[in-house]
Amino acid sequence: MGNKIFISYKYKDTNVYPLKNVFEEALEPTKVRDYVDILQQKLEKENHINKGEKDGEDLSDFKDETIASHLRDKIYDSSVTIVIISPNMKESGNEDDQWIPWEISYSLKEINRNDRRKTPNTIIAIVLPDNNGSYGYYIEENACYSDCNCRTLYAGRLFTIMAKNMFNILEPEYKKCPNKTVFVGDESYIQSVKWIDFMKDPNFYIEKSLQIKNKWDKYDIVKQIS
Numbered sequence: 001m002g003n004k005i006f007i008s009y010k011y012k013d014t015n016v017y018p019l020k021n022v023f024e025e026a027l028e029p030t031k032v033r034d035y036v037d038i039l040q041q042k043l044e045k046e047n048h049i050n051k052g053e054k055d056g057e058d059l060s061d062f063k064d065e066t067i068a069s070h071l072r073d074k075i076y077d078s079s080v081t082i083v084i085i086s087p088n089m090k091e092s093g094n095e096d097d098q099w100i101p102w103e104i105s106y107s108l109k110e111i112n113r114n115d116r117r118k119t120p121n122t123i124i125a126i127v128l129p130d131n132n133g134s135y136g137y138y139i140e141e142n143a144c145y146s147d148c149n150c151r152t153l154y155a156g157r158l159f160t161i162m163a164k165n166m167f168n169i170l171e172p173e174y175k176k177c178p179n180k181t182v183f184v185g186d187e188s189y190i191q192s193v194k195w196i197d198f199m200k201d202p203n204f205y206i207e208k209s210l211q212i213k214n215k216w217d218k219y220d221i222v223k224q225i226s
Contacts, residue, residue: 006078006103009036009100016128080206095226101161108165121213122212127139150180155167
């Protein structure tokens, strides 16, 4: 049986690599939502259950509390939260006024409802390529010399609640590289993966994230928006 998956994302961010339509023509402008459509189709083919919003499910005319109640129900009834990282996912202004941090915060909470206790969702951050096809705004590959094969994540460019749940394992392990000391193993509760890699094998990354979820007490999980 598949997993129930909620997807959090910035709908109208167009600073992403153009997708192609059925005629192999560039879809201009491509929005993050266009990537989410493809992702939801892929997950459904893998027998996972979509708990995120479907395209056309417009909640913008509802009051914030109505929207929040709707989203709480969806997140509560899921075990996996996917956060789509895109270059313009963050708006200017307070983070606690934006939906993505709120959705992450609720995903990470332990919640009791009707004699059922919900443990924190596992969270996967899927990174989209920018309009030049690069992931470098967030992931820098081969950041170490020699054969260390390490990468740098620019977590400070994300929402604070995301950054605080990365590199947050309570007992980290390290290895020495010629130019720096790096983490090894599952150092972050929120794992980060490029779009192109996730789409090749979604179940590998979902299963890995569920293994991390089963060890959630070994991480310093920050649940509140700061």
